[in-house]
Amino acid sequence: MTPGTTGDGPDHVTLRQILAYDEEGVLRLLLAPAGEDVEVKGVIIGDEGAARPHDGRIVLAAGLAPDLPDAPAAVREAARRGAAAVVLREFEGVPVPAAALAAAEECGIALLARAEWADWGDTIALLRSATAFASVGRGDLMADSAAGGGLAALATATARYCRGSITVEDTQFRVLAHSATGPDADGVRRSTILGGRVPDWRVAELRRSGLLRALWTSQDVIHRPADGDSPERLIVAVRSGGEMLGSLWAAADGQRLSSDAAQVLRRAASLAVPHLLRHRLRESGTVRREAHALRGLLHGNGDRRAHLWSLGLPPGRSCAVVVAVQNAPDGTGSDRTLEALAVQATASRSTARVLREQDQVAVLLPVSDGGDPREALVLARELDGLAAGIPDAAPVWIGAGQTVASGLEASLSYGKALLVVRALRDREARGRDPRPVRHAGPGDVGPTIEALHMLDAVRPVWESGTGPVQELIRADLAAGGDLVRSLAAYLETAGDIPLAARRLVLHPNTLRYRLRRARERFDIDLDDPDTRLVLALAVRLTEVM
Structure with a gap:
C-alpha cells in the first residue's frame, strides 16, 4: 500500500507551535497581547534595512546593549513595520525593562527573551526547525501513522509500508531510531543497533566502496542489491535545503522490499527533516547550556546550584x-x-x-x-x-x-x-x-604563589609612588633594562658578585661598574636593608608585569 503525499506545507508557524517545539528553553515568553496563535512567517535579525516591512516575522533584537535602554524603541519600531514578535537577549542579573514590556503591551506585539546560554544562531535554528515541523503536514497515511510518535513511530510506519527494517542515522552514523528487528536481520544491522552507531569497519567499507560519496551528493534513493549475507538495501539522505542532516536505511528482513519502497523512503525522508533538525538543535543547546553552566561555576557567576544541575553533578x-x-x-x-x-x-x-x-x-x-x-x-x-x-x-x-x-x-x-x-x-x-x-x-x-599574592598587593603602592628606586626602574627600562637585570641577579644571589656575574654572563668588574653607577646616578644605597627590600620588590614587579 503506497502512502499518499501532500503538497507543500505552510511557510509559517504559530507562536504557540514554536514554544511547544522549544524543548530546550531557548525562548521565554514574556507577554503575547494578541495571543499565542499569531503566525510567524519568518525571521529578521536586527534592523535589516531602514524601510523593510517585517510582515509577520519575528525580529531578533541583536546588538542591543546589556541594560537594554533602546529596547522600548526597538519594540515599537518592529510593531510599526508589522512584526509578529520581538526577541530580546536575556542578560544575567539584568531584567527586561518594564518600559519594553509596556511598549509591547501598548503595540500589541509578542515579546520574548532569549536564554543567556543560547545565541542568535540557536534561535534561528529553533525557528527553522519549528517551521519545518509545521510544514510536513498531515493527511497521508505515512504522516498520520508517524504523528506524535517522533522518529521511532516514523521508523515503524516506514518499515510497515516498505516491508523492511529501518534505521535512522545522523551524520555521525549514530542510530537515532529504528524499527523492530526480525529474527532474519543481518549481522550488520544487529551490531549497529546494539552499539548505537554504525561500526567503524562498516563506515570504512562504505567509504571505500563510494556509497557514502553517493549518499552525500545524491538527491534520490540509492539502491544496493543483495550481496552474499548482506540483504538488499535502500538508502536516502535527509536534507533541509542543501544541508545534510542524516539518512534513512531500509534493509530487506526475510522478505523482499515492497515495489514502492523507494517512494515510501522519499516520503519518510521529508517527514524526518524536522525530527533531525530538532536532534541537531537539542545537541547544540545541550553543549551551549553545559558550557554556560561550567563557565558560571569556574568564574563564580550566576546560580551555582542551577549550573551544577545543568552539568548533572x-x-x-x-x-x-x-x-x-x-x-x-x-x-x-x-x-x-x-x-x-x-x-x-x-x-x-x-x-x-x-x-x-x-x-x-x-x-x-x-x-x-x-x-x-x-x-x-x-x-x-x-x-x-x-x-x-x-x-x-x-x-x-x-x-x-x-x-x-x-x-x-x-x-x-x-x-x-x-x-x-x-x-x-x-x-x-x-x-x-x-x-x-x-x-x-x-x-x-606554594612559596611562589604566596610571593605573587604579595606582589599583587604591593603593586598599587609601587605604581603610585615616587622616589629614587622608581626613577631608576623607569629610566633603565626605557634604556633597555640592563641595570634592572643586574640588580635582580645581585639581589637573588644575596650580594655574591661573582655568582651574579656568572648568571648574567658578565665579567665581575662590569657588574661592579653597573652597581656603582646605580649608587652615583640615582643615589641608591645598596647597603641599606630598606632600600634593598624596595629594590627587590620593584625588580620582581617589573618581571611579572
Whole structure:
C-alpha cells in the first residue's frame, strides 16, 4: 500500500507551535497581547534595512546593549513595520525593562527573551526547525501513522509500508531510531543497533566502496542489491535545503522490499527533516547550556546550584579544577594542541567537564568519595606528557587546583589552578628550575604563589609612588633594562658578585661598574636593608608585569 503525499506545507508557524517545539528553553515568553496563535512567517535579525516591512516575522533584537535602554524603541519600531514578535537577549542579573514590556503591551506585539546560554544562531535554528515541523503536514497515511510518535513511530510506519527494517542515522552514523528487528536481520544491522552507531569497519567499507560519496551528493534513493549475507538495501539522505542532516536505511528482513519502497523512503525522508533538525538543535543547546553552566561555576557567576544541575553533578560531590594555558605566537598550533588536551581529558575521565576558552582548557574533575585527592595532579601530569609530545607546539603550562568539597566552590579551585600556572611561568622566566617544569599543584609552587599574592598587593603602592628606586626602574627600562637585570641577579644571589656575574654572563668588574653607577646616578644605597627590600620588590614587579 503506497502512502499518499501532500503538497507543500505552510511557510509559517504559530507562536504557540514554536514554544511547544522549544524543548530546550531557548525562548521565554514574556507577554503575547494578541495571543499565542499569531503566525510567524519568518525571521529578521536586527534592523535589516531602514524601510523593510517585517510582515509577520519575528525580529531578533541583536546588538542591543546589556541594560537594554533602546529596547522600548526597538519594540515599537518592529510593531510599526508589522512584526509578529520581538526577541530580546536575556542578560544575567539584568531584567527586561518594564518600559519594553509596556511598549509591547501598548503595540500589541509578542515579546520574548532569549536564554543567556543560547545565541542568535540557536534561535534561528529553533525557528527553522519549528517551521519545518509545521510544514510536513498531515493527511497521508505515512504522516498520520508517524504523528506524535517522533522518529521511532516514523521508523515503524516506514518499515510497515516498505516491508523492511529501518534505521535512522545522523551524520555521525549514530542510530537515532529504528524499527523492530526480525529474527532474519543481518549481522550488520544487529551490531549497529546494539552499539548505537554504525561500526567503524562498516563506515570504512562504505567509504571505500563510494556509497557514502553517493549518499552525500545524491538527491534520490540509492539502491544496493543483495550481496552474499548482506540483504538488499535502500538508502536516502535527509536534507533541509542543501544541508545534510542524516539518512534513512531500509534493509530487506526475510522478505523482499515492497515495489514502492523507494517512494515510501522519499516520503519518510521529508517527514524526518524536522525530527533531525530538532536532534541537531537539542545537541547544540545541550553543549551551549553545559558550557554556560561550567563557565558560571569556574568564574563564580550566576546560580551555582542551577549550573551544577545543568552539568548533572550533585552539590555534595568533591571536585578539583585543572587548567592548561598556551600562549602560542599568532595562535600557531594552539587550536590543535588545546583540542588534543580537551579530548584527552574527556576520554580518560568520563565524569570530567571540559571548557575551551581562547588560550586555555579548563577541566572540572569530580572526585569520588575515597578517591585519590591528587587525581587532579595526575591528570595534569598526563596532559603535560601529551602536550610535550606534540611536534612544534608552543609551551603549555598546566596547573591543578586544590580539591574542594563541592562544585559550588569550583571557582576557588579554578583560581588556584590559574595561580599555579602563573607561578610556573614566573619560575621559568626567571630560570628558577634547571629544566622547565610545566605542570604542578599548589603544594609544589606554594612559596611562589604566596610571593605573587604579595606582589599583587604591593603593586598599587609601587605604581603610585615616587622616589629614587622608581626613577631608576623607569629610566633603565626605557634604556633597555640592563641595570634592572643586574640588580635582580645581585639581589637573588644575596650580594655574591661573582655568582651574579656568572648568571648574567658578565665579567665581575662590569657588574661592579653597573652597581656603582646605580649608587652615583640615582643615589641608591645598596647597603641599606630598606632600600634593598624596595629594590627587590620593584625588580620582581617589573618581571611579572
